Amino acid sequence: MPLGKVISAILIASICNCVYAQTKTIQIKNGEHWYGGAVTEGQQMPLKDGYSFNLFANTGGNQAAPLLLSSSGRYIWSDEPFQFAVHGNVLEISNAIAPVEVDSLGHNLKDAFSNAAKKHFPAKGKLPDTLLITRPQYNTWIELVYNQNQADILRYANAILANGFPAGVLMIDDNWGDYYGRFDFRKDRFENAAAMVDSLHKMGFKVMLWISPFVSPDTEVFRELLSKKLLLMKDTVNPAILSWWNGYSAVMDFTNPTAKEWFSGRLDYMVQTYHLDGFKLDAGDADFYPADAVSFAKATPNEQSRLWGEIGLHYALNEYRAMWKMGGEPLVQRLRDKQHTWVDLQKLIPHITLAGLLGYNFTCPDMIGGGEFGSFIGRDKLDEELVVRSAQCSALMPMMQFSVAPWRVLSKEHLAMVKKTVEIRGKYTPYILELAKASAVSGVPIVRSMEYEFPGQGFAAAKGQFMLGDKYLVAPVMTKDGKQSVVLPKGKWRSDKGEVLKGPGTIEQTVPLDRLPVYELIK
Template structure:
């Protein structure tokens, strides 16, 4: 929403109230409470008919400052509210002086001018990095819309500040110049609409903002006022958190500490997923032919997904296998699980009138109701469709019970589709405000499914494949990018969405390899296979056609096999990045600015990414095989060819289908696993540590994690001149170290051999190597 008409005027339909000064500042517990009138209160006469804003400054944890601005405080708070995890033991420093009222949290301070006209500033180590100026924020009444009220704030961006995040957005990666509305929609992966709206952004300057409101938050990022990040909410109160890094990584760390860390997915989920696709014809014979075809072609497959029509059409969701197509699902699933496969099935929170669950839900009050008490229904998606009311605890248990029955049959995980088209002309069981619940619904939906899996399969085995989300949804991975087209443009759009979601606190993300809508040409499919297998999670899925590679061409089989096996061998390194994501909120697929915040050339990059902290991926997005990408400074090594190139520049390369720009960062130690046919194996058994471009005075290290994120092995290599010093955490465990692009090496007590890829040294305990 816009609150100005150019630089000087206010729209005629708006009445604005802006804080103009501090009338009073006082401490309340660990907060500062400021009374801010909307005109000066110099004399008693000015106090008559005065209008006030009450502004509370507080800190939920170190490095995070909360600001809550209120006009009228007597409204009903119907909820819902985001689940937050503040540090109850933390105490900020508070000072109210003649010139400023200040609250300090870590190295970040908020201060409000006590004498001059209204000014709120955020300082890092004493230097102003953002703030809200005179008449920048306040309260608005929309006279054209039934006197609907809004609270708004504008924060200064500063020269060169770029804004990112705000959910999985397929528009430009840098959000400057964009109006962004927080309203979950089923709009596909090529519009300004989003399945996952997250009211949080971060900047390349190492600070971010989280608006603590699940409802319709509206952002104007350098769009209405081009030097400001503006945000507004309907109603009489606005609460936001200013989060300091001071680097972008630190912002994500603190944001996910506050809103919830991404859970660590089970290791089997990192393998290749194959689905039936959406509206294709399939039965057990069809599915088995896919599985046999993959096995015959030596393509490792670890998860098979049954999409919508595992249930009867018009009955979604009744959680019953179509008896004509799948007459004995338990026996079928047992046969598939004997192959070592995990099973996923499609679900959603909608109940068609033909479903047996409809009458159950209607009778017991488990479905969302209209204001008159009748069940809310429409004919979109399924005839007579109703929606489960997850604010009713009994409805949650009822819905989860059907899922647990499926787990007992042999299902391992669920694709939680939909959850965006949630009505607002309704009444919820717990009296929640339906407008605010529209976005928040997906949190309750995915939480119910995730917890049902935890209860029936164990805490560490729960895995979703979710489409919709809001703040906090990162706790229930994995998420995927929704309905994309099957062309290069959509590959690029999809990647932008994933990178934006990663900068919104989500650690794990996937997409439909080959595209969902229509059928990709063979070249697009092959390029997407490389991109998909170098993503956090990897799934082949489509709409009206199958996605098995032999339906494209013979080379597609080779491409899929190579990149699937490559991912399996890299699992020790990738799983380390996954563990880090679960502990810090850093996504596995990282925009370049996260790893290179000092390199301004990385700020806008959205066609390449870091996979973890050591691997750079630039998907090929052109039929010619040409790709343009940027390498930061240092000596980078192409992981497939072994070629070393100097960074600090843009590169133009041409790649065949069996390759793409896939580079190892300088000073890296990459852990290669000994297994290439599955993702869940002993990563420390037979690991080969490859050392890439270690500079004098630098140290490279790698940590191997076992199942559930437990440390199994740590190794580091330090270079001093021509000497490499190897240090290990377990002196009894043997290790293998490969030196890339090193002509010779000697070492006492180590076995040394030369391979096509480089010199390999084997030993145990600490050691020294001479180059």
């Protein structure tokens, strides 16, 4: 083994107080396909020769789990992160710091998921707030970015209703406070935050607030937390200062029950003082936690990320973007910010179906039109067709979330098409809610990959269509030219246009911009 890997393994083992496990190799069977690891790698699935990924301190900026599943019914699980790679017909597990389990009891991908979920991340029988499912969500990020303020938030909410969109959950994003760790609205931008939230409630919205586990250094709160040793430390005296997208900050050490109690107390204070309904819990990526940091109890960076996930369990209205090993919980996940490009739009289906395979069933695709604000900078005009197709792609997923204001960036024609997607979702909402309730009990994914629902029919690499439950095949268009190939599995199908089609078969078509192709399995 190369010296660098040896040193890394020793460091990881020392963090976990465990014995370094030797490499394990699994022979890949003929026709067997493997999936799992990190949601942001979904477009790479199934795993191919030459692929590798190390889960230690790396969740890919999104959801992840120490789980790999195969189309032949096998799964691999470890309680701690590991590295995995494909070399020819061999799947290699290395740098494992906990025992690696290989289960071979199943026969297909659905079996592999079911067996893994029952043993390692069983459903808890609880739902997040169903308003996140039954109505569109609205996030102030793309419109306001770091200029979150009372007047513009109310203006955004009023515009939602004035343009014929239904009220739902409204999320106030980053930079509402004076600094990270101080839990009060900044007075220079929020004259009366409680009154603002009350007004939003009267308009029919529930209100969530962006938070993170970070604390700005050299502030009053920072000094208090440091004196109580509630922060992650560099050593026994000095705090760990982490680099993240907003600069450098200290971070809460949630291995310390007192730190968790302090933080949850501040969130409860925000609920009571400002009448908030829940929180968007951002950051918390395993990637941000130094492997050599000193914590109250020994923990990997991944475990620190998981503990951040536990905070949200106290609030029915919650949303996460980064998560580790919390499948089966009533936590809402959102796919990582996507750019305003067709390439990133095409990642939504493979990402959200992989999220389901890892147990993250209450997942929202990214913000409609894209949530990576850098791809909006310097644009005089957005690709209006992309916004429409993005809305269509989200419409029959577990949730749909707006941020960039469609009424601001779209023509009347294209705005009408986006509003039509909301109407389409309304027709399917009772079924989506039914699936969500069933998933809370059984853990079965709401959105399913084609291979999961129709094993052995040639869908192992299908990325352009998905199943909503076991009833509807959804095939949103994700190319500028509107062309697509829809592959129907065996059975009789009724299209959204009323045609009855027999599978297996392939439909080659050019889809009008105002259509979302859906095929109902009728036999």
